[in-house]
Amino acid sequence: MKVSIVIPTFNEAEGIRDQVLRCLSLDPRPEVIVVDGASEDGTLARAHHAGATTLVAPIRGRAHQMNAGAAIATGDILIFLHADVMLPQAAYAGMRHILLSP
Numbered sequence: 001m002k003v004s005i006v007i008p009t010f011n012e013a014e015g016i017r018d019q020v021l022r023c024l025s026l027d028p029r030p031e032v033i034v035v036d037g038a039s040e041d042g043t044l045a046r047a048h049h050a051g052a053t054t055l056v057a058p059i060r061g062r063a064h065q066m067n068a069g070a071a072i073a074t075g076d077i078l079i080f081l082h083a084d085v086m087l088p089q090a091a092y093a094g095m096r097h098i099l100l101s102p
Contacts, residue, residue: 001100003030004075005087007052008065012083013041019083020050026092031075035065 005023009016016034023032034047037060048054055072057065066080077099081087 001077001096002075003028003077003079003092003096004069004073005030005032005079005081006066006069006073007032007034007047007081007083008037008057008062008069009034009039009043009047009083010037010060011039011041011043013039013043013046016043016083017046017050019081019086020047020052022086023081024051026087026089028096030079030092031073033069033073035069037061037065 007019020032020034023030032052034044034052034054036044036056038056044054044056055068057068070078
């Protein structure tokens with residue numbers, strides 16, 4: 001079961017690199033997609049350099065950004081995560097366990 005993490009952003013340059021790296025370090029490794037709402041602070045470039053798939057939403061706004069990320073996600077499960085919310089390995093493993101054995 002593949003997991004895609006979609007992170008909608010707007011001017012999150014300061015912390016997006018660390019967030020992407022944290023997400024990519026989860027085991028098993030998820031797909032990480034950062035969908036930006038036309039930031040002016042380099043958010044998208046930092047996310048891309050950290051290893052995320054990146055795109056700019058056609059319309060700014062969290063719902064539009066989440067929908068744009070979901071449209072390109074390849075995972076069986078989608079996790080929508082704020083740029084400043086940490087997802088611990090134990091929580092990630094717990095979600096996967098529950099979803100694998102409903």
